[in-house]
Amino acid sequence: QLKKKVLELEKGTKKYPETKFLNYKDRKRILITGGAGFVGSHLSDKLMKQGHEVTVVDNFFTGRKLNVEHWIGHPNFELIHHDIVNPLYIEVDQIYHLASPASPPNYMYNPIKTIKTNTVGTINMLGLARRTRARLLLASTSEVYGDPEVHPQNEEYWGHVNPIGPRACYDEGKRVAETMCYAYAKQENIEVRVARIFNTFGPRMHMNDGRVVSNFILQALQGQPITVYGEGKQTRSFQYVTDLVEGLVALMNSNYSQPVNLGNPDEHTIMDFADIIKRLVGGDSKVVNKPAMQDDPRKRKPDISRAKLYLNWEPKVQLEVGINKTIEYFRNELKSTKFSERL
Ligand code: NAD
Ligand code: UDP
Ligand code: UDP
Secondary structure (H helix, E strand, O other): OHHHHHHHHHHOOOOOOOOOOOOOOOOOEEEEEOOOOHHHHHHHHHHHHHOOEEEEEEOOOOOOHHHOHHHOOOOOEEEEEOOOOOOOOOOOOEEEEOOOOOOHHHHHHOHHHHHHHHHHHHHHHHHHHHHHOOEEEEEEEHHHHEOOOOOOEOOOOOOEOOOOOOOHHHHHHHHHHHHHHHHHHHHHOOOEEEEEEOOEEOOOOOOOOOOHHHHHHHHHHOOOOEEEEOOOOOEEEOEEHHHHHHHHHHHHOOOOOOOEEEOOOOEEEHHHHHHHHHHHHOOOOOEEEEOOOOOOOOOOOEOOHHHHHHHOOOOOOOHHHHHHHHHHHHHHHHHOOOHHHHO
16 A cells, blocks of 8 residues: 555655645745644644645654655645754744654653653744744643642643652643743743643544553454553543644634643543443443552543633534544554554
8 A cells, every 4th residue: 555655656646635725925834843643643634725835843753654644745745854852944934833742651651752852842943933933832731730639720720740750751841841932932022822732532643652542442442451540530521633623723823822721621530431432332342440540630621711712712523423533543543454554
């Protein structure tokens, strides 16, 4: 299949998804760091279809070329293999800064690298924004609220994070990334946008990502036990990726520069969630309890009043609709027999 795709490219017969034509005045040069990852690739799709020029920068730690393969060769698209811990000199109008490992097993795999990406990497992207006068949107996270004492979480809440725990490399990395954004805004007049993203799922999540949605669906599809960490009383609120992408684009193009929660307030316990996945996938997987994760937030649910008020945004995709699409995606992934095709 890969060979066929390469041949199509060589012969110039490759078909691309439909894109709008934007005239020079409206067309923006948009950089997406981490654009070959799960969220970044969906964001690339949206911005490419709108007719913008999209540059994806990725070191392929958790992202993969296959996620953006359908754009490779398109005149409006560029894919750069680059690690943002190193400086980057290109010309851009907007920067969606998403590069960072995002799932707990991935960001804990090499905590020092996670810290470097979120600190040095973010400084580099802010330096780039400073030189080009581009607007920068930071993909921050609900993890800045840590194990929250306020429920649901609104943007005024300062959070409850263990600075030396196993999640700190990510949580504190994102917290200081936010701090750096507002320092550059104040000192250098950079336009910044900060999205605090809550748990998101959908097609193109990595198979071995280790997040609850991909784990449970893959376990159910393969007839393996569904692994609930701890008693499963902890809660999460899941949003479908296309809702998030709409929110990111709305925030980038809004006049609002304070942090904004983007998430779906539909809250479930992890045990409930295991039952939902079991029901939707079918099969006869058993639910088993595994040891609880250290510092695992006990509750999480976004207060999205700000996004509603300033962006006129709210999630639209129902949980079951999104989960069914994700199940379909993983079914196909499992079918593609050659491991190399899944990379
Ligand atoms: P992902 O792992 O699929 O994507 C992250 C991408 O960043 C990958 O393509 C990876 O290769 C790339 N990357 C990592 N380090 C890099 C570096 N040093 N240089 C260049 N590229 C690098 O994860 P995702 O779910 O798409 O997350 C995207 C962003 O959204 C992340 O910043 C994450 O923190 C944030 N976020 C995601 C969620 C979620 O539930 N998916 C929730 C909160 C925040
Ligand atoms: N930087 C970058 N691309 C640019 C401009 C800057 O990667 O187009 C990096 C630069 O290497 C520096 C960082 O961004 O390490 C911060 O840049 P800034 O201009 O704020 O600071 P300075 O260069 O004065 O350290
Ligand atoms: N979880 C679980 N089983 C798994 C993976 C995760 O019970 O196989 C739990 C995890 O302990 C957490 C929740 O599901 O309470 C969400 O985990 P995830 O890694 O998806 O994201 P987090 O919100 O913790 O960043």
